[in-house]
Amino acid sequence: MKITTRVLYKDTDRAGVVYYANYLIWFEMGRAEFMRSAGYSYDELEKQDYVMPVIESFCKYHAPAFYDELITIETAIREINKYKLTFFYRIYRQTDEKLLAEGHTIHASTDSHLKVRMLPESLINRLQHCNNSK
Amino acid sequence: MKITTRVLYKDTDRAGVVYYANYLIWFEMGRAEFMRSAGYSYDELEKQDYVMPVIESFCKYHAPAFYDELITIETAIREINKYKLTFFYRIYRQTDEKLLAEGHTIHASTDSHLKVRMLPESLINRLQHCNNSK
């Protein structure tokens, strides 16, 4: 699933490029829209007391992103079971489709007290379906 | 009351200076330490169901702050009553005491449901005392 965002001034640092931690914010944008497209907004999940805290993040930075560029965020599920969900991301510059970064986040499935809570079967199915069709 | 912080890379933007919104984070650092020095950490206040949401922020930017500079954050109370609290801030470069920015934030006093809740007399007194002695 692909979405587009634009590099803001606040995203950049004095090296003139996007600061490295901000790619993790793009990852958040990607997975939020992936889940929405599967019919489960993360907000609604939390209202049903499903929380998906990040337990691991990884990013490889291939080339810098610059101010005002349009950025493509591609999100997919790499692995999913009742206890854990791994999203995989690729960040491209939109104009020339140059790959700028790629990475993943792993999420546990808990309740709001951070106690393990199995992901519902229906959610797993929907996310997998969504993943295959995109 | 004065505290010191250092400009991080993440604070800067591609103009090579600190991004304008980040001064409001320095304001937060300033008022948190002001309150702690008065014996009321903001965290404890919230645990007693006092919330102090910002209802107004203002900042005048006089000169840019650069990467790795030590910054002095000076915080004072300008006005306080049972319903409202105004903090005033001055941001200096530490080495030459050049004034970089100044501004204020106004805070309402509410409970965690954002309903008006009067500030306790004891807190007002302590903050005023603290303000006069620094």
Add this chain to the structure above:
Amino acid sequence: MKITTRVLYKDTDRAGVVYYANYLIWFEMGRAEFMRSAGYSYDELEKQDYVMPVIESFCKYHAPAFYDELITIETAIREINKYKLTFFYRIYRQTDEKLLAEGHTIHASTDSHLKVRMLPESLINRLQHCNNSK
């Protein structure tokens, strides 16, 4: 001129609402798109050595913004001359058009060394034209 953005998790704080400094980022989004709609992206202006540093920011916070809400950013020019430009912003919740915040930023016109540099007449005209037509 109006644009839309969505509240991210990273925008929120532990009070469950958007952190106050992040409204200034929405202001940046608003003025960047305003300028683009007038035919002058801020990026291109900087490439011609026009820099528009913020010299004042102001924001009144009327009601909190929550996670995942769609937010409308309305941007207009309030004052413009060769030396200074004031943008005015209103932030709404999209669903019910509730006004959440409003404020302004004042920008000087300088070159990249922060020396005063008069805004070109053509830019002033285009921005004013844009302002009236929206």
Add this chain to the structure above:
Amino acid sequence: MKITTRVLYKDTDRAGVVYYANYLIWFEMGRAEFMRSAGYSYDELEKQDYVMPVIESFCKYHAPAFYDELITIETAIREINKYKLTFFYRIYRQTDEKLLAEGHTIHASTDSHLKVRMLPESLINRLQHCNNSK
């Protein structure tokens, strides 16, 4: 090498814990102070046209950090050669020394145009010395 920082409101998200991308900012704080303690502030390095862009970041999140907690950032060098530098970080809660997160960043050595530039022998030696003595 260990430094201390305090969790700000702006670091937290609506789950009431520190947002995952902000650990990468703590990593930046850690490596900046590590380098300073070795006698090479990152700022000075850049003035000599050495840039050390992040090419990989990794973080494992073990337990959440909460508002107002004092956080210990422990930084060490895991690997260093003329072309690459790997910092390793551990994030603790200061009061009980609970491990909250750990991770690494890998940095290339380039000039300001992002062309490969070998790290000076003297810097490598100093950083290694610093690493062993702490």
